Amino acid sequence: MNKSIEDISFDESNDCYVKPIDVSELINNRNFMQDTRLNLIAEIKRLDERIKNTEKNIYKHCTHNWVYDPSSYMDRTKYFCKDCKLWRNDCWYN
Numbered sequence: 778m779n780k781s782i783e784d785i786s787f788d789e790s791n792d793c794y795v796k797p798i799d800v801s802e803l804i805n806n807r808n809f810m811q812d813t814r815l816n817l818i819a820e821i822k823r824l825d826e827r828i829k830n831t832e833k834n835i836y837k838h839c840t841h842n843w844v845y846d847p848s849s850y851m852d853r854t855k856y857f858c859k860d861c862k863l864w865r866n867d868c869w870y871n
Contacts, residue, residue, distance in 0.1 A: 835861045836870035 841858040843865050849855050856865040863870065 832863060833870045836863050836867065839863070841865070 839858060839861040841863075842860050843856040844859045846855055846857055854864045854866040857863065858865070
């Protein structure tokens with residue numbers, strides 16, 4: 778679509794010139810953002826899985842130094858490792 782000076786109008790309420798909205802460009806931008814979002818969600822899931830596997834290895838190999846956490850008085854697990862920062866609950870890391 779060739780643009781001309783007639784395609785641009787003056788909006789007196791905002792005191793500026795306004796281009797007409799190109800719907801196809803908006804659709805392309807939306808599609809690009811949706812694709813990017815889906816790719817980022819997939820990457821987050823991959824990273825979550827890698828973190829989970831890494832924490833399993835840390836839990837197995839760390840010589841834990843358990844410390845009581847008074848702020849977790851309502852939680853079932855009240856101790857965490859001072860070194861690796863994992864909680865004393867092996868069910869979470871199996």
